[in-house]
Amino acid sequence: MNSVVVKSKEVTLLEILDRVLDKGVVISGDMVISVADVDLIYLGLKVLLSSVETIEKLRGSPFVGPLQEAR
Amino acid sequence: MKLYLYGIIDSSNQTKESIYGLEEAGVYNIPFCDIGAVVSEINQPIQEVTEGTVLEHEAVVEKLMADFTVLPVKFQTIIDGRDNLLSMMRSYYQDFKDNLERLLNKFEFGIKVIWSADKIKENIIKTLNKEQQKKLELSSSPGKKFMKDKFDKYKIDKEFEAKADKFIKVMDIFFSKFAVEKRIEKLKTKNLLLDAVYLVGKDKESNFREAFEHIKSAWPDFKYLFSGPWPAYNFVVLSKKSGLLREPEQADLFDKVTQSQTLIGAEII
Secondary structure, three states, rough: OHHHHHHHHHHHHHHHHHHHHHEEEOOOOOOOEEEEOOOOOHHHHHHHHHHHHHHHHHHOOOOOOOOOOOO | OOOEEEEEEOOOOOOOOOEEEEHHHHEEEEOOOOEEEEEEEEEOOOOOOOHHHHHHHHHHHHHHHHHHHHEEEEEEEEEEHHHHHHHHHHHHHHHHHHHHHHHEEEEEEEEEEOOHHHHHHHHHHHHHHHHHHHHHHHHOOHHHHHHHHHHHHHHHHHHHHHHHHHHHHHHHHHHHHHOOOEEOOOEHHHHHHHHEEEEEEEEHHHHHHHHHHHHHHHHHOOOEEEEEEOOOOOOOOOOOOOOOOOOOOOOOOOOOOHHHHHHHHHHHH
16 A cells, blocks of 8 residues: 555656656746756656556556546 | 746735745745746755755745746746846746736646557457458458558557547547646557646636546546646746747647547547
């Protein structure tokens, strides 16, 4: 059960990473010292999918329903 | 003094509660006209992106979201001093203002739908095999068989795409009813059927959640990820070339799928 919770958190974290690192307003110009340039999306997606599949396995039954990630 | 920028808000007032951001520095609003840039002071750009720093950034944006409309700024945007920040605000003001008005009282929700591509393809193959059983018996020479195999693979791939289109079309009809804008991506990977974000008015949130529940129960064999409410990370549209450029309205991915095809698809699948 704990593993399911941990994996659910991983999925939530990946949703956050996806947004914070890849989305959001990009300000450009000389006044900007730095903007993150981290391409984790492909990696993130792979982890996300494997996390979801792991949760299904842990629950012992495929397709048991949604992973409600609302915060 | 370097300023770490978290977001732009629709207020020139300070936050009601104290917020602490990266390096545990106090977060404050630098007003410009009737909007503001929310920042904290930082010594140097973050050397290493960690889970912790990303979560600290997101926590600030989330707290702001409770009281203001927020345009979230990309992680690790650092501006060289207050004067430069005000200069940036001057140059982006109209864009920021337009977005803040458009996104007022709206949230973003993320929906991912995962299907088993292998199972879907297996079903397609079974159906095709049944249909072609008679033809196969009539054309079993090696050359014809080679051509048939090639053609079958093409047909399977086409049918797989068509099924994805039909599913997404139906789902999107439900979600779009309660959303004002959307961004949809189909089959980012073969198993990720739908990766979508919808912009939903606060007053439609419960309807949108109900629509999601409806979809979930309609196709219990799929896996679903529902996230939100988020600030509108995916819906800020800047007109400046140097800024974040997005297409104003995503072209309909499913122009070629008619309403009747959609309904047929829903029944078949």
